[in-house]
Amino acid sequence: MNSSTIASPDENEYFETHSAPPNLPELSRIVQGFVLRHHAAGRHVVLVSSGGTTVPLENQTVRFIDNFSAGTRGATSAEYFLEAGYAVVFLHRQFSLLPYSRHYSHSTNCFLDYLSEWGRIGEDGNQAGGDVVVHSKYRAQMLDVLRKYRRAKEGRTLLLLPFTTVTSYLFLLREVAMQMQMIGNGALFYLAAAVSDFFVPPDRMAEHKIQSGDLSGAPETEGAKPATQAAATTKETGAGKKLVIDLDPVPKFLKRLVEGWAPEAMIISFKLETDPNILLYKCRQALERYRHHLVIGNLLSTRKFEVVFVDKEGEQWIRVPEAKDGEEQIEIESLIIPEVVKRHEIVMSAKKDGPMAG
Numbered sequence: 453m454n455s456s457t458i459a460s461p462d463e464n465e466y467f468e469t470h471s472a473p474p475n476l477p478e479l480s481r482i483v484q485g486f487v488l489r490h491h492a493a494g495r496h497v498v499l500v501s502s503g504g505t506t507v508p509l510e511n512q513t514v515r516f517i518d519n520f521s522a523g524t525r526g527a528t529s530a531e532y533f534l535e536a537g538y539a540v541v542f543l544h545r546q547f548s549l550l551p552y553s554r555h556y557s558h559s560t561n562c563f564l565d566y567l568s569e570w571g572r573i574g575e576d577g578n579q580a581g582g583d584v585v586v587h588s589k590y591r592a593q594m595l596d597v598l599r600k601y602r603r604a605k606e607g608r609t610l611l612l613l614p615f616t617t618v619t620s621y622l623f624l625l626r627e628v629a630m631q632m633q634m635i636g637n638g639a640l641f642y643l644a645a646a647v648s649d650f651f652v653p654p655d656r657m658a659e660h661k662i663q664s665g666d667l668s669g670a671p672e673t674e675g676a677k678p679a680t681q682a683a684a685t686t687k688e689t690g691a692g693k694k695l696v697i698d699l700d701p702v703p704k705f706l707k708r709l710v711e712g713w714a715p716e717a718m719i720i721s722f723k724l725e726t727d728p729n730i731l732l733y734k735c736r737q738a739l740e741r742y743r744h745h746l747v748i749g750n751l752l753s754t755r756k757f758e759v760v761f762v763d764k765e766g767e768q769w770i771r772v773p774e775a776k777d778g779e780e781q782i783e784i785e786s787l788i789i790p791e792v793v794k795r796h797e798i799v800m801s802a803k804k805d806g807p808m809a810g
């Protein structure tokens with residue numbers, strides 16, 4: 453089934469008026485090989501999306517709108533899926549947190565603080581003596597992370613796919629979903645990425661950097677769209693120049709994923725809110741709108757300590773106890789992923805023992 457047979461006009465138009473990532477054909481071949489290999493080995497495959505997508509305001513992008521996400525949810529979840537025996541396609545915001553390196557790449561203290569002494573590097577670049585030594589207090593954790601990282605690398609069970617813009621995210625998500633169709637409900641989608649809801653349509657995209665200053669005396673710019681057409685323009689007001697932005701809604705890709713790109717897969721989306729009073733309502737609304745398996749709701753302020761699973765049966769809160777003094781804070785993903793895996797197994801066995809079975 454190709455994606456255009458089930459697409460809605462707004463989705464078709466979105467993909468027809470935007471350019472796919474230039475390396476999409478190559479990435480598609482890599483994903484196909486990854487999915488085939490792990491399916492043949494009897495391994496389930498999960499697509500974990502992670503990080504925020506951007507919406508450029510100019511073709512030659514200087515300014516863009518970003519969505520909040522450090523990538524902790526996605527990168528940490530990917531580690532626990534790997535430990536649960538899944539192969540992971542990690543569709544992530546470029547330069548956001550990655551599985552395993554997340555422990556050291558973005559932490560407040562510099563990675564070098566974990567090392568207690570440096571070997572003396574000789575003139576010719578050869579080690580002149582001495583060794584790089586990890587502080588004893590970090591050694592156990594670092595060895596544990598290193599071993600797990602190596603296992604994923606040697607088993608090639610982790611495939612990293614970077615995106616930046618919402619357009620590259622949507623093209624990649626659709627491509628991976630099409631390649632995962634071959635594994636039916638052995639495929640799991642865990643959509644933790646913070647996806648843009650609004651974008652600047654190409655025909656209203658300014659070509660050059662939006663000017664904040666006065667250009668009255670400047671030479672004409674070749675080929676630039678008249679500012680009036682652009683979706684993001686500056687407007688003279690009594691208080692000086694204002695930036696006025698007029699965006700269109702991004703097609704509801706989740707609906708396309710459920711109805712066409714991955715009709716047999718188990719699909720889980722995350723719902724991010726800041727107001728606790730509307731979280732459950734918004735989760736249920738998403739579930740009714742997209743008819744997928746599960747919505748995991750979380751509040752920006754407590755996302756590391758509690759989430760709520762909302763499905764057609766009801767809701768189930770998952771919370772981690774506050775860490776006692778001197779104790780490591782439990783990662784809530786260590787509780788989320790086993791519950792997701794349990795539900796995925798139920799979905800897979802239900803399909804196997806379906807109405808025709810027995």
Ligand SMILES: CC(C)(COP(=O)(O)O)[C@@H](O)C(=O)NCCC(=O)N[C@@H](CSSC[C@H](N)C(=O)O)C(=O)O
Nearest residue numbers: 521522523524525644646647704705706722723724
């Ligand atoms: C982003 C966080 C909070 C993790 O944070 P980090 O650990 O710092 O990375 C994640 O848990 C989450 O809620 N992700 C989902 C956030 C999100 O934007 N969800 C969308 C639904 S997915 S985008 C769906 C699209 N708009 C459509 O309707 O088709 C929403 O809440 O509306």
